Amino acid sequence: MTAVWKTTAALTTETAPFAIRAERASDVVVREALLDASFGEGRHARTCQRLRDGRAPAEGLAFSAVHEGRVVGTVRLWHVSAGGIPALVLGPLAVDASCRKLGVGAALMTHALAAAKARGHGAVILRGDAGYYARFGFSAEKTGELALPGPFERDRLLAVELRDGALNDAFGMIVATGMKARRARIRTGGKARKLLIQAA
Template sequence: MTASRKPQIALTSKAAPFAIRAERASDVAMREALLDACFGETRHQRTCQRLRDGRAPAAGLALAAVREGKLVGTVRLWHVSAGGRPALVLGPLAVDPACRELGIGAALMHQALAAARARGHAAVILLGDAPYYARFGFTAEKTGELSLPGAFERDRLLGLEFTEGALDGAWGMVVPTGKPLPKARAVRAVKAPLAVPHAA
């Protein structure tokens, strides 16, 4: 007697799942190519890049979305002082343009914010589209007195508190406080080759 077999169901590439995991060293080339595709070769000149240059992302807060063996999304968070208040800055958030209908950006945001909260961080700031990031709890309510090291649009500087009052009275320049990269790696990062709204 032959055992009956369940029919094979072919998944269309649109239906293929994606996974979110910690970023790996082997992701660097694909991540850089994805960021170039999303932000262009001038992305290293963006204001928020000055908060990341020569610094390592916060521990456990560099995530990658992978689909069919390809990196299709990335998000990182970085240690900063937000006018004297310890915080994280989120960005860049990028999703492969061919995969923007799959919810990858939202999934990366939810996982990154949950991980930041679980690690005891008090607040996150970012530079991005307020209508998009409002769904995750970001507002401009407590960022009005903060500045960035370069040009930026005031209504795009947003904050989210995990600890109530973490950004109360925050005033002044947002400056990087993360662990410096070893010099050789920092030089390589600067010389690297140059829908969802993205956090810069």
Template structure:
């Protein structure tokens, strides 16, 4: 049985090991990583999937400014190699999109395989006037409006707007 839940602080080392298994060190060189560095994921939108108490998938959304519009940047989505092909990536995508919409967010952006993400409604149309702060293949820069017009007239380079990592560490210390 698979359980999807919000990521806990104790999941961080396991999540990082899963990401290393799926993407290796090249994940740190990606343009999207520039928007995640030193930031915390969007509140309530860092998810893990567990099977028998073992983390087997992860997805996170990050707050960004998309040319004057608030949006979320997805990534990375990772499924343990031994679980790939079981539809877990699809389940994680649907869950995180649903949770983002329930929290009132208007749009999700990502860099990824267009044929895979098209099944969730992502296309290049919402990102036509947007850019990332580094190189990216245009056909892989995709968007999904959760609310009609959420990216209307959005143009420019994405910028990180989420909570700083230090803010999160302080919040964790205060809660302890």
């Protein structure tokens, strides 16, 4: 039987030393630095990046974790077609190394899944460690007939249904379907550079 993700109690500011909020345009530069530190500059060549290139995250589904006034965690969800079935892809999820013992990653996951369910989405797919993501209901049970646009490890392609049966007929390639991202100039260190502004 497929596990359907169920909402759990989210951490509050009274119990956690950080807050989760909607990503802001001002978070983008810090977010990019956090992702580089977490995954290295080669992160742009990863298979799942093909599902995000040139796209904006799903509306209302990009979040930042803030600790002592600075962004220390990030997660986004993106529209995809899972063999013709609308779904979301989650990632990347990253947490600043200095805050990894605070539960930021788990809180971001719980918050993102609850927000996706509240917006009526049926399923979330990701590529990651089954041992870590199983606690959120993810498994490879419904991804056996799906493929990513590039090399991937079959046992790391995971999904969770937010609505029972949402991925029952999922078969074929996972492809990006989200809105195109808009480009804007961001000033950093006195120099202007182009970044994709993808805040929801």
